[in-house]
Structure formats: C-alpha cells, structure tokens
Amino acid sequence: MNLEESKSLVRACITEITDGEIEPTDEMNLIGKEASLDSMKLVELCLALEDQAGELGFEFDWTSEAAMSRSRSLFRTVASLAEEFENQSKKAE
Amino acid sequence: MIIVTGASRGLGRAVAESLVEAGREVLGISRKTEGLPCEALACDVSDYGALKTIAQNLRKEKIEVEGLVNAAGIASMNLAVTTPPSMTQKLIQTNLVGTIQCCQLFAPLMIRRKSGSIVNFSTIAVALGLKGESIYAASKAGVEGFSRAFAREMADFDIRVNCLAPGPIKTDLLKGVSDEQINAIVSNQIVPKVFQPEDVCSLCSFLLGPQSVSLSGQVLHVGGV
Numbered sequence: 001m002n003l004e005e006s007k008s009l010v011r012a013c014i015t016e017i018t019d020g021e022i023e024p025t026d027e028m029n030l031i032g033k034e035a036s037l038d039s040m041k042l043v044e045l046c047l048a049l050e051d052q053a054g055e056l057g058f059e060f061d062w063t064s065e066a067a068m069s070r071s072r073s074l075f076r077t078v079a080s081l082a083e084e085f086e087n088q089s090k091k092a093e
Numbered sequence: 094m095i096i097v098t099g100a101s102r103g104l105g106r107a108v109a110e111s112l113v114e115a116g117r118e119v120l121g122i123s124r125k126t127e128g129l130p131c132e133a134l135a136c137d138v139s140d141y142g143a144l145k146t147i148a149q150n151l152r153k154e155k156i157e158v159e160g161l162v163n164a165a166g167i168a169s170m171n172l173a174v175t176t177p178p179s180m181t182q183k184l185i186q187t188n189l190v191g192t193i194q195c196c197q198l199f200a201p202l203m204i205r206r207k208s209g210s211i212v213n214f215s216t217i218a219v220a221l222g223l224k225g226e227s228i229y230a231a232s233k234a235g236v237e238g239f240s241r242a243f244a245r246e247m248a249d250f251d252i253r254v255n256c257l258a259p260g261p262i263k264t265d266l267l268k269g270v271s272d273e274q275i276n277a278i279v280s281n282q283i284v285p286k287v288f289q290p291e292d293v294c295s296l297c298s299f300l301l302g303p304q305s306v307s308l309s310g311q312v313l314h315v316g317g318v
Binding site: 040041043044046047050054059063 | 149153163201205
C-alpha cells in the first residue's frame, strides 16, 4: 500500500462513519480545536482502520509508542494518520 | 462472552463461577489457569503485550464481548512507611494499571457492538481510609477515579462502567487476617457484617445486566459506608 492509497482509505473510512456528512481532505484536523470529528467518531475511525488493516493482513496499532514518538500525534490530520497506516502496512510486508 | 480477570481465586473466581452457573459464557484471565470453572487464558494483567494479543485474537475470532469484570488484584496490609518500594510498584501496577489496560484493550470489543458493561473492583478501604491499607487504597482510589471518567468516555457507545467496593468477604484471601482486624473494618460499614462471596456476585450480575441500565460511573459499597 502506498501513501496515496492509504490517504484514500482513511478518507473513505471517515466518509463511511459520518454517513457522508463530512467530505474529508488530507489536511483535515482529527484532534484539537479544529477537529472535524468528535471523540466518538475518532474511536470509530480507529476501529474501521483496524478492520481494514485486518483485511489487508496486518494489525493497525493506533496506540503504538513508536508512532506517537515520531510526531506529537498520528491523529493530527488525515494525512498523518494515513502516513502511519502506510508505515505499519509496510512493516508487515 | 464475559471476561473476568483474576478468575483463579477470591472474588474473581466466585464471580466467574456464578456467571457460569447462570449460563453465561465466561473467559477467565489469570496468572494460573488450572482448575478454573470456565475457559481460561494465562496472563498477568500488568502485561500489556499479552493482554493485547488476547484482545486481538478475540477480535479476529469475532467473539462478542458483552462484559468485563476486572477482579484481578493484590492486597498488602502494611503501614505506608514500612512498605518496600517494590510492593508499592506491584500494587499500583496490578491493581490500577492492570485495570486500566484491560479496559483500554477490551472496551473496543464492546464499542464495536455499541453495548456492554464493565465492573471494576475497588475496596471499601478507599471510602473508609483504613489504617494499614494506604497504598492498597491508593491503587483502588485510582481505579475509582479512572472508572468515573472512563464511564463518561464510554457512555456514547452505551457501555456502562461501575465499581464494586467490597469490605472483608469470606474467601481464601481472608485467611491471614485476624478476626479482630476483620471486625474493626466491618464495624465501620452501615451493615456491620462480613458478607459472603455470593453477595458480591449478585451485585456484579446486577451491574452486568440490564437491570442496572441507568447506572454508570458509580461505586457500590458492599455493606455500605
């Protein structure tokens, strides 16, 4: 999985869990004052990505210490989350 | 399925047995699994990696987890100033961190089905401020604080989180405690008697079941304070 595919997958998951109410962009904030998702939807997004990872044959760990230490949070934006998803998929290959 | 930690002895075992008797599917998690009354996995609740593997396997096997009872814990009756640092670490790691980790890792299985009930074991020593139990009480006060806040985090998913806070209950774990010590604690309860494991089990079943649908973020003190 490359980064563009990963971004596309994260955006699709957001669209699905919000029933299409949000049209996500790569720059969309997932946490903080400008966050577009509430905490409940953020958890649902994690679970949706966990399911997607399972179908792709790897475990997506959103609590990974390594992911959190690379930057402040993998949840900063759609792009940062997609980047982490891609990193973990590559490690599993 | 209901997950019960600390299912090999004491109140955890009694809860696991009562749930099995009531026809519930139970997964017991404890360090020793010999002779458990239910399906069991060996795991120390302070081992995050091992708990995570269990949670991942339950998800992969699409096991429906309806409830979690965090009964794993250790007690140490010592004055704070005579407690070795290793025991302080062990009490916090098992009682508080273990409970937090089980909630973190098993709650997502309930979030997926948007329903569930979590019962975390505290102790009456928190409310009574019992002499000789300061560090043990601190670890369990942490459990109560965590549970109240976690209850709010889980409310959107229709998952309830409550605490049970027993005093002295007639289990094997009371064997090393003198009658004098037990009576001193019990005399502080509103109902001043030593309760049986079945009394705690019935409260646990109540908190796990639909009769307690309006309760979350609460601490039920066995015997009352």
